[in-house]
Amino acid sequence: xxxxxxxxxxxxxxxxxxxxxxxxxxxxxxxxxxxxxxxxxxxxxxxxxxxxxxxxxxxxxxxxxxxxxxxxxxxxxxxxxxxxxxxxxxxxxxxxxxxxxxxxxxxxxxxxxxxxxxxxxxxxxxxxxxxxxxxxxxxxxxxxxxxxxxxxxxxxxxxxxxxxxxxxxxxxxxxxxxxxxxxxxxxxxxxxxxxxxxxxxxxxxxxxxxxxxxxxxxxxxxxxxxxxxxxxxxxxxxxxxxxxxxxxxxxxxxxxxxxxxxxxxxxxxxxxxxxxxxxxxxxxxxxxxxxxxxxxxxxxxxxxxxxxxxxxxxxxxxxxxxxxxxxxxxxxxxxxxxxxxxxxxxxxxxxxxxxxxxxxxxxxxxxxxxxxxxxxxxxxxxxxxxxxxxxxxxxxxxxxxxxxxxxxxxxxxxxxxxxxxxxx
Numbered sequence: 167x168x169x170x171x172x173x174x175x176x177x178x179x180x181x182x183x184x185x186x187x188x189x190x191x192x193x194x195x196x197x198x199x200x201x202x203x204x205x206x207x208x209x210x211x212x213x214x215x216x217x218x219x220x221x222x223x224x225x226x227x228x229x230x231x232x233x234x235x236x237x238x239x240x241x242x243x244x245x246x247x248x249x250x251x252x253x254x255x256x257x258x259x260x261x262x263x264x265x266x267x268x269x270x271x272x273x274x275x276x277x278x279x280x281x282x283x284x285x286x287x288x289x290x291x292x293x294x295x296x297x298x299x300x301x302x303x304x305x306x307x308x309x310x311x312x313x314x315x316x317x318x319x320x321x322x323x324x325x326x327x328x329x330x331x332x333x334x335x336x337x338x339x340x341x342x343x344x345x346x347x348x349x350x351x352x353x354x355x356x357x358x359x360x361x362x363x364x365x366x367x368x369x370x371x372x373x374x375x376x377x378x379x380x381x382x383x384x385x386x387x388x389x390x391x392x393x394x395x396x397x398x399x400x401x402x403x404x405x406x407x408x409x410x411x412x413x414x415x416x417x418x419x420x421x422x423x424x425x426x427x428x429x430x431x432x433x434x435x436x437x438x439x440x441x442x443x444x445x446x447x448x449x450x451x452x453x454x455x456x457x458x459x460x461x462x463x464x465x466x467x468x469x470x471x472x473x474x475x476x477x478x479x480x481x482x483x484x485x486x487x488x489x490x491x492x493x494x495x496x497x498x499x500x501x502x503x504x505x506x507x508x509x510x511x512x513x514x515x516x517x518x519x520x521x522x523x524x525x526x527x528x529x530x531x532x533x534x535x536x537x538x539x540x541x542x543x544x545x546x547x548x549x550x551x552x553x554x555x556x557x558x559x560x561x562x563x564x565x566x567x568x569x570x571x572x573x574x575x576x577x578x579x580x581x582x583x584x585x586x587x588x589x590x
Contacts (some may be wrong), residue, residue: 189304244558246575249568250282260551260562261297263304264319267560267567270297270306277304277319280556280569284320285559300337300361307332314345316363324363334379338440342366342385342410346376356390358410367410374404380429380437383408386410401425405439407452417452432495438470447497450577456497461488469512469519472531474500476519478509490521492532501535513550515559516572520550527561529576538576 258271277286294309334346341361355370374392409415435450467478486508492500511522
């Protein structure tokens, strides 16, 4: 008998059993069950946290908007050339609000999902509607009207009535928005509101008329263009730059014999001033960087982006011939292109300009001034709209919006355009 015989046994050791399919799936089911309870617990914690710290801003609209992203329907994929149809009236314009398409015209406001589902329709008469987006809301009023409405995707969330007419609107992605109006005893002024509709800044002029306002991307700077007369009767233009958080911080520029029309802020805080004679480029430190003068040409329209300045100019004659001049962000000349007819719409997206003139839409590569595509689309065209988030170009017609990827619209439709075609 060996020394360790006491520890031996005559029984054979059992072999480990091979895992069966049923036991494997049973184990997976247990693990999924654990994960389910963990996720449920995290959801409860998240809901409690949300209502504890953000209860004042939560609404049923928040949940309805969230649910629209939970659809996995393949029909929600937007194909090139797809379109949605709707009823529009006069003075129609379009904006992107929270990833949806907002249509504003003389009969009110409509908001659509990009696949055509209508989320909102508010019938209200506007003779000349103006609208902006302040990050989360669509702000609409009638030029020279008194009532201002603010919409979420699904409903009207706020209305305000002013004592004096509203002449212009602007807004910032931060949520602030500004109104050009007046007050008792004053000719004009600017009022700035935060995203909770509270008045946070105002400034009024007793002796100056205002022609346009602007707001920086962060909402911290506001600007207003003004007009007065000198003692000899000539025009005296002005531009005021305000610090919204510091009432004493005001910068003033004066322009003799010029009429300021519009001030526009870039995302980096620099800004552009458009007058009847020039475009001036200022830094975010209020330094004049460059001036683009019109010379003998008269301005008919403009498009400003962070990268380009496009000016629609014409000679003082009975002809509708139009020249589009392009400049880089610093004001340096890029090139120009001419049309024998009036240009009624111009949009810039991803280095291309979409120019509409009397039934024809021209696509121009700005870097080379080459017209890469032209399309006869009739007289129902209104404007082109760029969806930055989805890199999508939307062509707005009367009663229809047509969708294309910005790159696919160009790469699948390359043609050359002759001078004869352009003038037709």
